[in-house]
Structure formats: C-alpha cells, structure tokens
Amino acid sequence: MSLESKRIVIIGGTSGIGYAVAEAAVRDGAHVVVASSNPEKVDSAVKRLSNGVTGAIIDVTSESAVEAAFAKIGPLDHLVTTAGDWKARRGPVGEMDLDAAKWNFAVRFWGALAAVKHAQKHIAAGGSITLTDGMVAHRPSKGSAVATAMAGAVEHLTRGLAVDLAPIRVNCVCPGLILTGVWDSIPADRRAEQLERMTKRQPLPRAGEPAEAAEAYLYLMRGGYTTGQVLHVDGGSSVV
Secondary structure, three states: OOOOOOEEEEEOOOOHHHHHHHHHHHHOOOEEEEEEOOHHHHHHHHHHHOOOOEEEEOOOOOHHHHHHHHHHHOOEEEEEEOOOOOOOOOOOHHHOOHHHHHHHHHHHHHHHHHHHHHHHHHEEEEEEEEEEOOHHHOOOOOOOHHHHHHHHHHHHHHHHHHHHOOOOEEEEEEEOOEOOHHHHHOOHHHHHHHHHHHHOOOOOOOOEOHHHHHHHHHHHHHOOOOOOOEEEEOOOHHHO
C-alpha cells in the first residue's frame, strides 16, 4: 500500500521519532501535518521539512483543543501519535504523590485517546492509527511502576481500539533506546558510556536511530492486513 498523496497527521512530529516519521512519509509522497503543543517547534519543523508540509497546534491534554484541531484539519488517512511527556514522575510507591503520578498518563494515554476519539471520524476507508509506548512496559525499573503501567495500558488500548474502530486499523510501536534529542542533556562522554552500558546485552548492541524507528510506523500505515499489533523496535532487548 502506497503512502503517495495520503494525508498523515503526526502528533509529536516536530522532533525525535515523530519528525523522522514525517521525513520518511514526505519522501514517500504523503501530505504531512506535523502537530505539537509548541507553536515554535511546529513552525521550525514545517520550515525544515518543506515539501508542502503543514503544521497544527494540538495540546492533547485539552480535549476541547483536540476536537477543534481535528475539525480544522478535516479528512485524513493516517494518524500517528508519538508525543510524550519526559517529565515522568518516578520514585518509591511509599513516597509517591498520587495526584502528580497521574500526569504519567496525561499525554501518552489520555492524550492519545483524545486524539483517536476526535480523529477517527475523519479517517478515510483503509486508514490507520498508530500509537506509541515504550520498553518500560516490558522492562520495569526501580521507581517506574506507574510509567510501566501507563506504557502497558497503551498496548492494551491498542488492542481494544483495533476491535472498536474496525475497519480502521490500530497498531502501536514500542521503541527501545532511540537516539533522540532527549539524550542531548547528558554530556557527550557520559552519554556514550551510559548508552553502551544500557545496550551491551542486546543482540544489536547499540542505540537505534530515529529513522530506523520511523520504518515501523511506515510499515503499520502501509500494512493493510495488520491491526491490533505492537511492533518492537528495540535492537532485540525484549528477547534477552
């Protein structure tokens, strides 16, 4: 299935994996709308991508804003959401502020669900929705109980939506360690050491590139007989 002339909305498409998905989709001839809650990031991404790419301001933590945005965007073929909140609340359960911990779900789970709710009625026949979670769903670490629950919930949401929204296809990508801008805050020498330590046991002992993760999203948009699936892009970390 070709993406030529297909209209794709990518929430989180201004940076990281989402931006790589936008780049790849543009190369395939798609009409791309990159969306973020940050107007400056949207403007910058649109200028860098060019090729008829447009932008949209969408704050997925506000359902009314999401509804208004999709009413303005109108018809589309594929929705991708890679937006995440990197300010996840971590720590021992006994010391957890439960009100603050709820924010773990605000963007990746409730935000994604709001986007699906208001986008699905605009999605053309043969279209798809691709969500994003993370390997914390399968590899919990100390202090990450709520983040683990959130990521796992996205995977179960994917399966439920695949049934509820059929024949719209709904899938999810579960990235492993990908070299996005989130790592830039760590000094280069420490970063290299940390990445090596985190990936040395993988069958592919390195971090992934955003463009490599993007291929999973492109497959799930093209793959007309694939729905309800979670596709791991993790260098094999899930099998060791």
